Amino acid sequence: MARDTRARMIAAAVRSLQHDGAEGMSFTDVLSASGAARGAIYHHFPGGKSQLVAEAATDNGNEVRAALAQVPAESPAAVVRGFLRLIRPVVLESASGGGCAVAAAAMTKSGPGHDGPQQAAAVAIGSWISELAGRLTVAGLAADEAGELASTLITMLEGAHVLARATGGIECFDQTAHALTALAEGRYGR
Amino acid sequence: MARDTRARMIAAAVRSLQHDGAEGMSFTDVLSASGAARGAIYHHFPGGKSQLVAEAATDNGNEVRAALAQVPAESPAAVVRGFLRLIRPVVLESASGGGCAVAAAAMTKSGPGHDGPQQAAAVAIGSWISELAGRLTVAGLAADEAGELASTLITMLEGAHVLARATGGIECFDQTAHALTALAEGRYGR
DNA sequence: GTCTATACAAAGATAGAC
Protein backbone atom coordinates (compact mmCIF):
# COMPACT_ATOMS: atom_id res chain seq x y z
CA MET A 1 0.00 0.00 0.00
CA ALA A 2 3.04 2.23 0.18
CA ARG A 3 3.02 3.57 -3.32
CA ASP A 4 -0.75 3.71 -3.27
CA THR A 5 -0.77 6.05 -0.32
CA ARG A 6 1.86 8.23 -1.93
CA ALA A 7 -0.01 8.32 -5.22
CA ARG A 8 -3.28 9.14 -3.51
CA MET A 9 -1.64 11.98 -1.64
CA ILE A 10 -0.28 13.43 -4.87
CA ALA A 11 -3.64 13.11 -6.57
CA ALA A 12 -5.32 14.87 -3.67
CA ALA A 13 -2.66 17.58 -3.76
CA VAL A 14 -3.32 18.16 -7.46
CA ARG A 15 -7.03 18.64 -6.85
CA SER A 16 -6.37 20.89 -3.88
CA LEU A 17 -3.89 22.91 -5.93
CA GLN A 18 -6.42 23.39 -8.70
CA HIS A 19 -9.18 24.45 -6.37
CA ASP A 20 -7.38 26.49 -3.69
CA GLY A 21 -3.97 27.41 -5.04
CA ALA A 22 -0.63 26.58 -3.47
CA GLU A 23 -0.92 28.73 -0.37
CA GLY A 24 -4.57 27.83 0.02
CA MET A 25 -3.82 24.11 0.03
CA SER A 26 -3.43 22.64 3.49
CA PHE A 27 -2.14 19.30 4.67
CA THR A 28 -5.43 18.88 6.48
CA ASP A 29 -7.27 18.93 3.15
CA VAL A 30 -4.82 16.61 1.44
CA LEU A 31 -4.86 14.12 4.28
CA SER A 32 -8.61 13.95 4.64
CA ALA A 33 -9.05 13.66 0.86
CA SER A 34 -6.46 10.92 0.54
CA GLY A 35 -7.29 9.10 3.73
CA ALA A 36 -3.68 9.17 4.88
CA ALA A 37 -2.38 9.84 8.37
CA ARG A 38 -0.77 13.07 9.43
CA GLY A 39 2.72 11.68 9.89
CA ALA A 40 2.69 10.11 6.44
CA ILE A 41 3.35 13.48 4.84
CA TYR A 42 6.92 13.75 6.05
CA HIS A 43 7.55 10.07 5.55
CA HIS A 44 6.83 10.32 1.84
CA PHE A 45 7.79 13.96 1.36
CA PRO A 46 10.69 14.86 3.66
CA GLY A 47 10.86 18.24 1.95
CA GLY A 48 7.44 19.13 3.32
CA LYS A 49 4.91 21.21 1.49
CA SER A 50 7.32 22.50 -1.15
CA GLN A 51 8.16 18.98 -2.20
CA LEU A 52 4.54 17.86 -2.29
CA VAL A 53 3.54 20.85 -4.41
CA ALA A 54 6.46 20.31 -6.75
CA GLU A 55 5.71 16.62 -7.21
CA ALA A 56 2.03 17.31 -7.75
CA ALA A 57 2.87 19.86 -10.43
CA THR A 58 5.27 17.46 -12.10
CA ASP A 59 2.72 14.67 -12.02
CA ASN A 60 -0.07 16.79 -13.45
CA GLY A 61 2.34 18.24 -16.00
CA ASN A 62 3.22 14.80 -17.29
CA GLU A 63 -0.43 13.87 -17.55
CA VAL A 64 -1.19 16.94 -19.64
CA ARG A 65 1.86 16.39 -21.79
CA ALA A 66 0.77 12.85 -22.54
CA ALA A 67 -2.62 14.16 -23.62
CA LEU A 68 -0.99 16.74 -25.89
CA ALA A 69 1.02 14.03 -27.59
CA GLN A 70 -2.24 12.59 -28.90
CA VAL A 71 -3.48 15.57 -30.90
CA PRO A 72 -3.78 14.77 -34.62
CA ALA A 73 -1.18 16.41 -36.82
CA GLU A 74 -2.49 16.31 -40.37
CA SER A 75 -1.96 20.04 -40.67
CA PRO A 76 -0.97 22.97 -38.44
CA ALA A 77 -4.58 24.13 -38.27
CA ALA A 78 -5.66 20.61 -37.33
CA VAL A 79 -3.21 20.68 -34.43
CA VAL A 80 -4.71 23.96 -33.24
CA ARG A 81 -8.25 22.64 -33.52
CA GLY A 82 -7.34 19.38 -31.81
CA PHE A 83 -5.60 21.26 -29.02
CA LEU A 84 -8.59 23.51 -28.44
CA ARG A 85 -11.00 20.58 -28.45
CA LEU A 86 -8.78 18.80 -25.92
CA ILE A 87 -8.51 21.65 -23.43
CA ARG A 88 -12.02 23.05 -23.63
CA PRO A 89 -13.48 20.73 -20.98
CA VAL A 90 -10.52 21.43 -18.73
CA VAL A 91 -11.05 25.18 -18.98
CA LEU A 92 -14.74 24.60 -18.37
CA GLU A 93 -13.89 23.14 -14.97
CA SER A 94 -12.02 26.33 -14.14
CA ALA A 95 -15.28 28.22 -14.57
CA SER A 96 -16.65 26.40 -11.54
CA GLY A 97 -13.83 26.39 -9.05
CA GLY A 98 -11.22 24.36 -10.88
CA GLY A 99 -7.90 25.61 -12.18
CA CYS A 100 -4.47 24.61 -13.37
CA ALA A 101 -2.28 22.85 -10.81
CA VAL A 102 0.89 23.80 -12.64
CA ALA A 103 -0.08 27.47 -12.68
CA ALA A 104 -0.82 27.27 -8.95
CA ALA A 105 2.67 25.89 -8.36
CA ALA A 106 4.14 28.69 -10.43
CA MET A 107 2.43 31.28 -8.22
CA THR A 108 3.94 29.92 -5.00
CA LYS A 109 5.77 32.29 -2.73
CA SER A 110 9.42 31.86 -3.65
CA GLY A 111 12.14 31.71 -1.08
CA PRO A 112 15.48 30.07 -0.34
CA GLY A 113 15.08 26.32 -0.36
CA HIS A 114 11.57 26.62 -1.71
CA ASP A 115 12.15 26.99 -5.42
CA GLY A 116 11.04 23.45 -6.17
CA PRO A 117 7.46 24.34 -7.17
CA GLN A 118 8.49 27.06 -9.61
CA GLN A 119 11.10 24.85 -11.22
CA ALA A 120 8.62 22.00 -11.54
CA ALA A 121 6.13 24.39 -13.13
CA ALA A 122 8.76 25.70 -15.53
CA VAL A 123 9.70 22.18 -16.59
CA ALA A 124 6.06 21.19 -17.05
CA ILE A 125 5.18 24.21 -19.16
CA GLY A 126 8.35 23.83 -21.17
CA SER A 127 7.44 20.23 -21.87
CA TRP A 128 3.95 21.23 -23.04
CA ILE A 129 5.37 23.75 -25.46
CA SER A 130 7.92 21.24 -26.74
CA GLU A 131 5.29 18.57 -27.19
CA LEU A 132 2.95 20.89 -29.04
CA ALA A 133 5.76 22.29 -31.16
CA GLY A 134 6.68 18.72 -32.00
CA ARG A 135 3.19 18.01 -33.25
CA LEU A 136 3.29 21.19 -35.31
CA THR A 137 6.56 20.21 -36.95
CA VAL A 138 5.08 16.81 -37.75
CA ALA A 139 2.29 18.77 -39.39
CA GLY A 140 4.84 20.49 -41.55
CA LEU A 141 5.83 23.68 -39.78
CA ALA A 142 9.39 24.96 -39.51
CA ALA A 143 10.92 24.86 -36.02
CA ASP A 144 10.70 28.59 -35.29
CA GLU A 145 7.13 28.89 -36.50
CA ALA A 146 6.16 25.81 -34.51
CA GLY A 147 7.74 27.20 -31.36
CA GLU A 148 5.99 30.52 -31.72
CA LEU A 149 2.58 29.01 -32.29
CA ALA A 150 3.03 26.47 -29.48
CA SER A 151 3.98 29.24 -27.03
CA THR A 152 0.95 31.21 -28.11
CA LEU A 153 -1.38 28.27 -27.54
CA ILE A 154 -0.04 27.48 -24.06
CA THR A 155 -0.12 31.15 -23.09
CA MET A 156 -3.72 31.28 -24.19
CA LEU A 157 -4.51 28.09 -22.24
CA GLU A 158 -3.21 29.52 -18.98
CA GLY A 159 -4.92 32.84 -19.56
CA ALA A 160 -8.19 31.09 -20.30
CA HIS A 161 -8.02 29.36 -16.93
CA VAL A 162 -7.71 32.73 -15.19
CA LEU A 163 -10.56 34.36 -17.14
CA ALA A 164 -12.82 31.35 -16.72
CA ARG A 165 -12.24 31.35 -12.99
CA ALA A 166 -12.81 35.09 -12.73
CA THR A 167 -15.88 35.40 -14.94
CA GLY A 168 -17.43 32.07 -14.08
CA GLY A 169 -17.91 31.36 -17.77
CA ILE A 170 -16.15 30.13 -20.85
CA GLU A 171 -17.20 32.75 -23.38
CA CYS A 172 -13.77 34.36 -23.44
CA PHE A 173 -12.17 31.00 -24.18
CA ASP A 174 -14.49 30.37 -27.09
CA GLN A 175 -13.79 33.79 -28.53
CA THR A 176 -10.06 33.37 -28.18
CA ALA A 177 -10.26 29.90 -29.65
CA HIS A 178 -12.06 31.26 -32.67
CA ALA A 179 -9.45 33.95 -33.17
CA LEU A 180 -6.53 31.54 -32.90
CA THR A 181 -8.14 29.06 -35.26
CA ALA A 182 -8.50 31.87 -37.76
CA LEU A 183 -4.87 32.82 -37.22
CA ALA A 184 -3.63 29.31 -37.94
CA GLU A 185 -5.88 28.74 -40.92
CA GLY A 186 -5.05 32.13 -42.35
CA ARG A 187 -1.34 31.57 -42.07
CA TYR A 188 -1.00 27.90 -42.92
CA GLY A 189 -4.27 26.88 -44.58
CA ARG A 190 -6.84 24.43 -43.28
CA MET B 1 -4.25 60.94 7.51
CA ALA B 2 -7.33 58.80 7.38
CA ARG B 3 -7.62 58.33 3.66
CA ASP B 4 -3.86 58.20 3.37
CA THR B 5 -3.64 55.23 5.69
CA ARG B 6 -6.42 53.49 3.83
CA ALA B 7 -4.82 54.17 0.48
CA ARG B 8 -1.43 52.98 1.66
CA MET B 9 -2.96 49.77 2.93
CA ILE B 10 -4.62 49.12 -0.40
CA ALA B 11 -1.42 49.85 -2.27
CA ALA B 12 0.47 47.45 0.00
CA ALA B 13 -2.24 44.84 -0.50
CA VAL B 14 -1.90 45.14 -4.28
CA ARG B 15 1.84 44.54 -4.11
CA SER B 16 1.38 41.65 -1.70
CA LEU B 17 -1.29 40.17 -3.95
CA GLN B 18 1.01 40.35 -6.96
CA HIS B 19 3.92 38.77 -5.18
CA ASP B 20 2.32 36.18 -2.90
CA GLY B 21 -1.20 35.59 -4.17
CA ALA B 22 -4.39 36.02 -2.18
CA GLU B 23 -3.90 33.18 0.30
CA GLY B 24 -0.21 33.97 0.60
CA MET B 25 -0.91 37.58 1.52
CA SER B 26 -1.01 38.19 5.27
CA PHE B 27 -2.11 41.18 7.30
CA THR B 28 1.32 41.15 8.89
CA ASP B 29 2.89 41.87 5.49
CA VAL B 30 0.36 44.54 4.59
CA LEU B 31 0.69 46.29 7.92
CA SER B 32 4.45 46.40 7.98
CA ALA B 33 4.58 47.53 4.35
CA SER B 34 2.03 50.28 4.88
CA GLY B 35 3.18 51.31 8.36
CA ALA B 36 -0.33 50.96 9.74
CA ALA B 37 -1.30 49.50 13.07
CA ARG B 38 -2.91 46.11 13.51
CA GLY B 39 -6.29 47.36 14.57
CA ALA B 40 -6.54 49.69 11.60
CA ILE B 41 -7.41 46.79 9.31
CA TYR B 42 -10.88 46.26 10.73
CA HIS B 43 -11.45 49.95 11.17
CA HIS B 44 -11.07 50.57 7.44
CA PHE B 45 -12.15 47.15 6.21
CA PRO B 46 -14.87 45.73 8.46
CA GLY B 47 -15.25 42.85 6.03
CA GLY B 48 -11.75 41.64 6.86
CA LYS B 49 -9.42 40.07 4.38
CA SER B 50 -12.07 39.42 1.73
CA GLN B 51 -12.93 43.10 1.60
CA LEU B 52 -9.31 44.20 1.45
CA VAL B 53 -8.53 41.80 -1.37
CA ALA B 54 -11.63 42.85 -3.26
CA GLU B 55 -10.86 46.54 -2.92
CA ALA B 56 -7.24 46.02 -3.92
CA ALA B 57 -8.35 44.15 -7.02
CA THR B 58 -10.86 46.87 -7.89
CA ASP B 59 -8.25 49.58 -7.38
CA ASN B 60 -5.64 47.86 -9.49
CA GLY B 61 -8.27 47.03 -12.09
CA ASN B 62 -9.21 50.68 -12.46
CA GLU B 63 -5.58 51.68 -12.83
CA VAL B 64 -5.05 49.19 -15.62
CA ARG B 65 -8.26 50.21 -17.31
CA ALA B 66 -7.20 53.84 -17.30
CA ALA B 67 -3.93 52.85 -18.95
CA LEU B 68 -5.77 50.85 -21.59
CA ALA B 69 -7.89 53.88 -22.43
CA GLN B 70 -4.74 55.61 -23.65
CA VAL B 71 -3.71 53.19 -26.38
CA PRO B 72 -3.72 54.83 -29.81
CA ALA B 73 -6.52 53.75 -32.12
CA GLU B 74 -5.51 54.72 -35.64
CA SER B 75 -6.09 51.16 -36.77
CA PRO B 76 -6.92 47.77 -35.22
CA ALA B 77 -3.33 46.64 -35.66
CA ALA B 78 -2.13 49.85 -34.00
CA VAL B 79 -4.33 49.08 -30.99
CA VAL B 80 -2.78 45.63 -30.75
CA ARG B 81 0.75 46.99 -31.01
CA GLY B 82 0.02 49.75 -28.50
CA PHE B 83 -1.50 47.25 -26.10
CA LEU B 84 1.50 44.95 -26.33
CA ARG B 85 3.93 47.83 -25.83
CA LEU B 86 1.95 48.93 -22.78
CA ILE B 87 1.87 45.59 -21.02
CA ARG B 88 5.34 44.30 -21.83
CA PRO B 89 7.05 45.95 -18.83
CA VAL B 90 4.26 44.69 -16.57
CA VAL B 91 4.72 41.12 -17.75
CA LEU B 92 8.46 41.57 -17.33
CA GLU B 93 7.91 42.17 -13.63
CA SER B 94 6.08 38.87 -13.40
CA ALA B 95 9.26 37.17 -14.54
CA SER B 96 10.92 38.22 -11.29
CA GLY B 97 8.32 37.61 -8.62
CA GLY B 98 5.58 40.00 -9.70
CA GLY B 99 2.16 39.03 -10.95
CA CYS B 100 -1.34 40.27 -11.62
CA ALA B 101 -3.29 41.37 -8.54
CA VAL B 102 -6.62 40.85 -10.27
CA ALA B 103 -5.69 37.30 -11.25
CA ALA B 104 -4.67 36.64 -7.67
CA ALA B 105 -8.07 37.81 -6.47
CA ALA B 106 -9.74 35.56 -9.02
CA MET B 107 -7.90 32.54 -7.62
CA THR B 108 -9.14 33.08 -4.07
CA LYS B 109 -10.81 30.23 -2.28
CA SER B 110 -14.52 30.87 -2.73
CA GLY B 111 -17.02 30.40 0.02
CA PRO B 112 -20.30 31.76 1.38
CA GLY B 113 -19.86 35.44 2.22
CA HIS B 114 -16.46 35.49 0.57
CA ASP B 115 -17.29 35.97 -3.08
CA GLY B 116 -16.20 39.62 -3.08
CA PRO B 117 -12.72 39.03 -4.52
CA GLN B 118 -13.98 36.95 -7.45
CA GLN B 119 -16.68 39.45 -8.28
CA ALA B 120 -14.19 42.30 -8.13
CA ALA B 121 -11.88 40.37 -10.44
CA ALA B 122 -14.70 39.63 -12.85
CA VAL B 123 -15.70 43.29 -12.98
CA ALA B 124 -12.09 44.40 -13.49
CA ILE B 125 -11.44 41.97 -16.31
CA GLY B 126 -14.76 42.77 -17.92
CA SER B 127 -13.87 46.45 -17.82
CA TRP B 128 -10.52 45.79 -19.49
CA ILE B 129 -12.16 43.88 -22.30
CA SER B 130 -14.77 46.62 -22.72
CA GLU B 131 -12.17 49.33 -22.76
CA LEU B 132 -10.01 47.53 -25.29
CA ALA B 133 -13.00 46.64 -27.44
CA GLY B 134 -13.96 50.30 -27.34
CA ARG B 135 -10.57 51.32 -28.67
CA LEU B 136 -10.89 48.71 -31.41
CA THR B 137 -14.28 50.02 -32.49
CA VAL B 138 -12.84 53.53 -32.58
CA ALA B 139 -10.20 52.05 -34.87
CA GLY B 140 -12.97 50.86 -37.14
CA LEU B 141 -13.81 47.32 -36.11
CA ALA B 142 -17.35 45.99 -35.84
CA ALA B 143 -18.57 45.26 -32.33
CA ASP B 144 -18.35 41.47 -32.53
CA GLU B 145 -14.87 41.47 -34.05
CA ALA B 146 -13.70 44.02 -31.49
CA GLY B 147 -15.03 41.90 -28.64
CA GLU B 148 -13.36 38.77 -29.90
CA LEU B 149 -10.00 40.43 -30.39
CA ALA B 150 -10.18 42.20 -27.03
CA SER B 151 -10.97 38.95 -25.24
CA THR B 152 -8.05 37.31 -27.00
CA LEU B 153 -5.64 40.05 -25.95
CA ILE B 154 -6.69 39.99 -22.30
CA THR B 155 -6.58 36.20 -22.22
CA MET B 156 -3.05 36.29 -23.55
CA LEU B 157 -2.08 38.98 -21.04
CA GLU B 158 -3.12 36.83 -18.11
CA GLY B 159 -1.50 33.75 -19.59
CA ALA B 160 1.72 35.66 -20.17
CA HIS B 161 1.84 36.55 -16.48
CA VAL B 162 1.65 32.88 -15.58
CA LEU B 163 4.29 31.77 -18.07
CA ALA B 164 6.63 34.62 -17.16
CA ARG B 165 6.37 33.74 -13.49
CA ALA B 166 6.90 30.06 -14.18
CA THR B 167 9.77 30.29 -16.64
CA GLY B 168 11.43 33.35 -15.16
CA GLY B 169 11.60 34.90 -18.60
CA ILE B 170 9.59 36.79 -21.15
CA GLU B 171 10.41 34.85 -24.31
CA CYS B 172 6.96 33.27 -24.45
CA PHE B 173 5.33 36.68 -24.23
CA ASP B 174 7.40 38.01 -27.10
CA GLN B 175 6.57 35.02 -29.25
CA THR B 176 2.87 35.30 -28.50
CA ALA B 177 2.99 39.04 -29.12
CA HIS B 178 4.52 38.44 -32.51
CA ALA B 179 1.85 35.92 -33.42
CA LEU B 180 -1.01 38.18 -32.34
CA THR B 181 0.43 41.15 -34.19
CA ALA B 182 0.55 39.02 -37.29
CA LEU B 183 -3.04 37.94 -36.69
CA ALA B 184 -4.30 41.50 -36.45
CA GLU B 185 -2.30 42.79 -39.41
CA GLY B 186 -3.27 39.82 -41.52
CA ARG B 187 -6.94 40.26 -40.80
CA TYR B 188 -7.31 44.03 -40.72
CA GLY B 189 -4.19 45.44 -42.35
CA ARG B 190 -1.46 47.55 -40.75
C1' DG C 1 -8.95 57.55 14.07
C1' DT C 2 -5.02 55.22 15.78
C1' DC C 3 -2.46 52.28 18.80
C1' DT C 4 -1.22 48.03 22.06
C1' DA C 5 -2.37 43.78 23.57
C1' DT C 6 -4.48 39.54 23.10
C1' DA C 7 -7.88 35.84 22.03
C1' DC C 8 -8.68 32.05 19.03
C1' DA C 9 -8.06 29.03 15.13
C1' DA C 10 -5.33 26.86 11.65
C1' DA C 11 -1.21 26.05 9.56
C1' DG C 12 3.26 23.32 9.09
C1' DA C 13 6.43 20.36 11.29
C1' DT C 14 8.07 16.48 14.75
C1' DA C 15 8.32 12.70 18.11
C1' DG C 16 7.62 8.32 19.20
C1' DA C 17 4.56 4.14 19.81
C1' DC C 18 3.02 0.34 17.07
Add this chain to the structure above:
DNA sequence: GTCTATCTTTGTATAGAC
Protein backbone atom coordinates in the same frame (compact mmCIF):
# COMPACT_ATOMS: atom_id res chain seq x y z
C1' DG D 1 5.20 2.07 6.88
C1' DT D 2 1.55 3.84 9.46
C1' DC D 3 -0.76 5.95 13.23
C1' DT D 4 -1.70 9.30 17.35
C1' DA D 5 -0.44 13.08 19.82
C1' DT D 6 1.75 17.35 20.22
C1' DC D 7 4.92 21.51 19.51
C1' DT D 8 5.60 25.95 17.35
C1' DT D 9 4.48 29.47 14.35
C1' DT D 10 1.50 32.25 11.91
C1' DG D 11 -2.73 34.01 10.72
C1' DT D 12 -7.27 36.26 11.35
C1' DA D 13 -10.07 38.67 14.34
C1' DT D 14 -11.37 41.55 18.68
C1' DA D 15 -11.15 44.47 22.81
C1' DG D 16 -10.22 48.49 24.85
C1' DA D 17 -7.08 52.48 26.08
C1' DC D 18 -5.69 56.81 24.11
